[in-house]
Amino acid sequence: GAVVSQHPSWVICKSGTSVKIECRSLDFQATTMFWYRQFPKQSLMLMATSNEGSKATYEQGVEKDKFLINHASLTLSTLTVTSAHPEDSSFYICSARDTTVSSPLHFGNGTRLTVT
Amino acid sequence: AQKVTQAQTEISVVEKEDVTLDCVYETRDTTYYLFWYKQPPSGELVFLIRRNSFDEQNEISGRYSWNFQKSTSSFNFTITASQVVDSAVYFCALLRGGYQKVTFGIGTKLQVIP
Numbered sequence: 712g713a714v715v716s717q718h719p720s721w722v723i724c725k726s727g728t729s730v731k732i733e734c735r736s737l738d739f740q741a742t743t744m745f746w747y748r749q750f751p752k753q754s755l756m757l758m759a760t761s762n763e764g765s766k767a768t769y770e771q772g773v774e775k776d777k778f779l780i781n782h783a784s785l786t787l788s789t790l791t792v793t794s795a796h797p798e799d800s801s802f803y804i805c806s807a808r809d810t811t812v813s814s815p816l817h818f819g820n821g822t823r824l825t826v827t
Numbered sequence: 828a829q830k831v832t833q834a835q836t837e838i839s840v841v842e843k844e845d846v847t848l849d850c851v852y853e854t855r856d857t858t859y860y861l862f863w864y865k866q867p868p869s870g871e872l873v874f875l876i877r878r879n880s881f882d883e884q885n886e887i888s889g890r891y892s893w894n895f896q897k898s899t900s901s902f903n904f905t906i907t908a909s910q911v912v913d914s915a916v917y918f919c920a921l922l923r924g925g926y927q928k929v930t931f932g933i934g935t936k937l938q939v940i941p
Contacts, residue, residue, distance in 0.1 A: 745928075
């Protein structure tokens with residue numbers, strides 16, 4: 712089945728630094744990838760839709776200058792949390808779908824970010 | 828607007844009991860897709876099933892079964908003879924036909940007690 716690899720699985724950084732999270736589709740090409748954020752005991756909140764070769768589409772309330780998304784190839788999207796603060800600590804999950812719109816989303820294993 | 832409601836936030840059952848997780852959805856679209864995902868304590872989301880709006884056939888996969896009823900806008904998930912490894916958060920999700928965004932329910936945390 713389709714595999715999405717996300718790296719790193721966890722990261723601890725100091726306040727003010729930037730952190731980059733990678734999301735790769737390993738056995739299919741994904742023109743679109745999605746970035747979600749999940750707070751403890753809550754559902755997944757869509758942050759942005761990452762489009763290969765173009766700008767990401769951010770959901771309302773998500774700061775695009777803080778959460779930089781780059782989708783440079785059909786198999787890689789990156790999320791950079793810039794100038795991280797403790798309130799950015801969360802579980803970030805990427806997902807991708809192969810070419811069929813109705814195909815299920817396949818998720819990466821998630822990245823647990825802790826900002827100290 | 829699209830909405831997915833999982834009214835049960837937490838369920839505890841004893842191992843080998845059957846358990847049903849409820850999912851009620853709202854959409855005005857005639858074409859849509861419903862999904863169930865499992866999120867074990869390790870965090871990753873595992874795809875379990877997809878059902879499109881034109882296929883009301885129920886499905887059984889091992890100990891898992893799904894009951895899709897358009898008349899009540901429900902897509903319930905039953906685990907038969909539950910096992911400790913079934914302990915996880917289960918999410919029901921809705922995708923509108925022709926759209927990219929998936930709407931997730933809040934999730935139901937299932938705890939299977941040995």
